Amino acid sequence: MMSDRTENHPNTLQVQMIRKQFGKGLASKEVLGGLSLSVADGEFVSIIGPSGSGKSTLFQVIGGLEKPSSGEIWLDGKETTGERGHISYMPQQPALLPWQTVAGNIEFSLTVSGVDRKATKLKTKEWLERIGLDEYADAYPHVLSGGMLQRVSFLRALLAPQHLMLLDEPFGALDALTRLQMQQWLMSIWEENRRSVLLITHSIEEALFLSDRIVVLSASPAVVLKEFIVPFVRPRSEALWTDPRFNEMKQQIYELLKVGVREGVCSHGGIN
């Protein structure tokens, strides 16, 4: 179902042979070793890789905060290497301004992303109602629970006009139960509002549950070890967890990661 959509549309994101090296000379360290991947329009792609392999660095490069040592980033058919403001982003921590209300935070981020101020107000209100947080619209962030904050943070990324959403371990800081609820919540919203998503996660289950495709990275310098197409039909439900194919794929990815980590350790003397 997804696949014919992706074939007909140009890629939202094209990462071409990105190398990234920190430092110079003997002390230098190559973190990204010629990495290529793509995200099609409306596609949900997850990145899994060992800790410290350079996933966040890849996001910094895509977002234009770090310049790659070589390689190019293309967004919506235009080269944007080193340029900022072309993506919408959800970090691991909610990153809400403590001196702004919940609604104020969303509105401000949207104006930064280039949305007209008036339009942000209506949209924000409508969506906060939709996700059941309208009574917190005028509350300051410290009043909200971790799960609520991440929902606000996700909403802020979702409403931004940019085509690509980068999610960097969005649920990593949540407890297991909240995490499961958040995955289902995100899934239901995303299935109604297909956006191009690139998600970093440490959880193979999370990646399998949410994505159309999974990209497995090696330890540093990170390269793509393998890509997996996730074949499960949408809308997906919890029933998936007990699907034998689900567990089989989980096992495959797990084995691949184990090998990737071991190789990384052998050649580079350790990971974070």
Add this chain to the structure above:
Amino acid sequence: MGNKRIVWSKIWPPIAVLAGLLACWQAAVTGGVFDQWIVPSPVSIVQEAVKIWPRLMEHTAATVQLTLLGFVGGSAVGFVLAALLHLIPGVRTGVYPLLVLSQNIPIIVIGPILTMLLGYGLLPKVLLVMMVCFFPISVAMFSGLANPDAQLRNYFQMIGISKWQLFWRLELPHATVHLFSGLKIAASYSVLSAVVAEWLGTKKGLGSFMLISSKGFMPERVFAAVIIIIALSLTLFGLVNLAERLFIRWRPVKEAE
């Protein structure tokens, strides 16, 4: 209601202790432990203050004027300098270490130099108070501007915030918390330095009034002036605290305490 009762239960113990101390003082003086003309009794201080009230208020007004001019002026300069240092990176590395070092200079000693250069008018005194207030504010403000939450900064840079928006919407609001701790220090310093500035030579103000009274062996007047100075200092500090409460409402209540 309940809230008021809690506040009251916090306030009355120190007031009781203070009243007790005053009573002891009064008793000690009337009982002849100290001589009246060296340590006056609280009652005689109040009597003297009431007698010369209009004059006392004139001096108080002069000191308040000097304090406020210096405090506001010094804060403004400190604020602007911190912002400039922050926004112009080249200047930062050269000036900031000097700024931190200069905090250790007792500014008061510059007083006589200022009078020498600028005479006995209001200007050198205001300058002195400004200089005292300026350092704590610029240092507090600068460190506040320089390190807002790294994750917030990263997030906003990822979505393409401009340098100006970053300054106005992220760094400046973050720095206000620091700014207020600088303002509190400056508030206490400003009254003190205004009084010292008045010692340097003038006919007006509580500082000179104290000096003249002590030379004329009028201890009641000296004590009355000291009490007013303490009250001024506490009032200014209280006002800054109040402003902070009004300004930084977003903070969790526990943290603000």
